[in-house]
Amino acid sequence: MNLSLNDIRQKFRDCGLKSTPQRASIYQALVNSTAHPTAEDLFAQVSPTYPMLSLNTVYYTLTVLGAAGLVHEVNIGHDRARYDANLSPHHHVICQGCQDIIDVMDSRLDSLAPPTGLPKDFDITSYQVAFRGYCGACRQSQKSIATSPSGQHPVSSYRRIVWARV
Amino acid sequence: MNLSLNDIRQKFRDCGLKSTPQRASIYQALVNSTAHPTAEDLFAQVSPTYPMLSLNTVYYTLTVLGAAGLVHEVNIGHDRARYDANLSPHHHVICQGCQDIIDVMDSRLDSLAPPTGLPKDFDITSYQVAFRGYCGACRQSQKSIATSPSGQHPVSSYRRIVWARV
DNA sequence: TGCTACATAGTAATCATTCCTAAACAGGAA
DNA sequence: TTCCTGTTTAGGAATGATTACTATGTAGCA
Known part of the structure; x- marks a missing residue:
């Protein structure tokens, strides 16, 4: 996108938010x-x-910007929150190896029919498609694990078993 | 579904998993x-x-069952993990009020075209649609907040601002 | 310029999850 | 059936992201 600090100050004002240097920088980033x-x-x-910036302030800022609708939280797992200031309707592709997220803007996905079989009074407000798979780099490293001479499955290291998220 | 403990023991054996009473009960639940x-x-x-069951054991069991492909983690947010043993392809509707998740099995969603504009070497293995909105009960309580005489926005309570997840 | 409410930063607390360890147990071998 | 071995369990401690609390600072309005 590439908004200037002035653009951002204006945007904050439009949303009734105070503009502070920290807040503007976080949003700009x-x-x-x-x-x-x-x-x-x-x-x-x-x-x-x-x-002097505190991580606390980052969290607070993201919360405030989120409440103002300028920022969205992206869900790719329960582990840690990731954020997105891209407000145009879009979807995500997630690499299950490196956890990278790529935006997908494919208009064919923008008009899915509401699902059948829901309770009548359920009100759908939005939806999102999450594609999962492996990027080129992670496919390579997967392959090398699969064919590694030891044949040792990495599961042995106690708990950190990774499985396909749904 | 309603699997008996015997069915479960068999299923575990088929997957090469040890069958213990705790494990079977967790999976059955x-x-x-x-x-x-x-x-x-x-x-x-x-x-x-x-x-005597330990929460630890529940986590370990879910990890093992996940690695065996019997269980999936469901992502509705970064907060806490939720689990699903429904292996047939399906999607989810999430109420943003109570965080309830409803399964959606709508065959029209089962053959979305792969998205355009991805790096060539990205390998998509699965996708899932997450619909968000409000169930009947939560719509009611939303309405009553919106029209409450105080007009106080609940944002005031420090950090717990909830916004639409993407 | 001064006031006031909101923002910031620091520290402490919380809470889901993971790690570590010793004891118990499932399942195959004898 | 009994024994052995590696896996599973339970308990307690540790981790790490996030939230809470509080005193001080500051943006924005009068």
């Missing part, structure tokens, strides 16, 4: 990213400019 | 539920029968 960063990612990105 | 319970829910459900 998010708007200018397509990587769906975590709170920690944003913190790391903005920290050099605002060394 | 999950298979017989459509509520997509959390680990804690399952723990609460099985605990009366096995008072």
Whole structure:
């Protein structure tokens, strides 16, 4: 996207939000990213400019921006929250290896019929398609694990078994 | 579904899993539920029968069953993991009020075209549609908040602002 | 310029989940 | 049937993301 700080100040004003340097920087970092960063990612990105910045503030800012509708939380798992300032309708492709998220804007996905068999009084407000799979790099490393000479399945390391999320 | 403990023992054997009473009970509780319970829910459900059961065991069991492909994790947010033993292809409707999840089996959703604009070497293995909205009960309570005489927006309580997940 | 409510930062608390360890047990071998 | 071995279980401790609390700072309005 690439909004200037001035654009952002204006946007905040339009939404009735106070504009502070920290808040603007956090939002700018998010708007200018397509990587769906975590709170920690944003913190790391903005920290050099605002060394006193608290991770707490990042969380608070994301909450406020979320309530204002400027930011969405992206669900790819229960582990940690990732954020997105892309407000145009879109969907996601998630690599199950590196957990990278790629935006998908495919108009064919924008008009799915509401599902059948729901309780009558259920009110659908939005939907999203999450595609899962493996990016090129992760397919490579998968293959090398599958054919590794040891044949040792990585499951042995206690708990960290990864399975296909649904 | 309603599998007997014997069916389950057989299923475990087929998958090369040891069958223990705890494991079978946890799996049975999950298979017989459509509520997509959390680990804690399952723990609460099985605990009366096995008072010594540890929540730890529930997590370990879910991990093992997941690796065996008998169980899937359902993502509706980053907060806590919910589980599903329904292996037939299906999608979900999530109430943003009570966080209830309803299974949707609508064959029209089972053959979406792969999205355009992906890197060539990305390998899509599955996808899922998540519909969001509000169930009848939650629509009612929403309405009563919106028209409440105080007009107080619930945002005031510090951090717990809930916004539409994407 | 001064006031006031909201924002920030620091620290502490919370809570789901994972890790570690010793004891118990399932399932195959003798 | 009994024994052995590796897996499973339970308990307690640790981790890590997120939230809560609180004092101080500051944006934006009068």
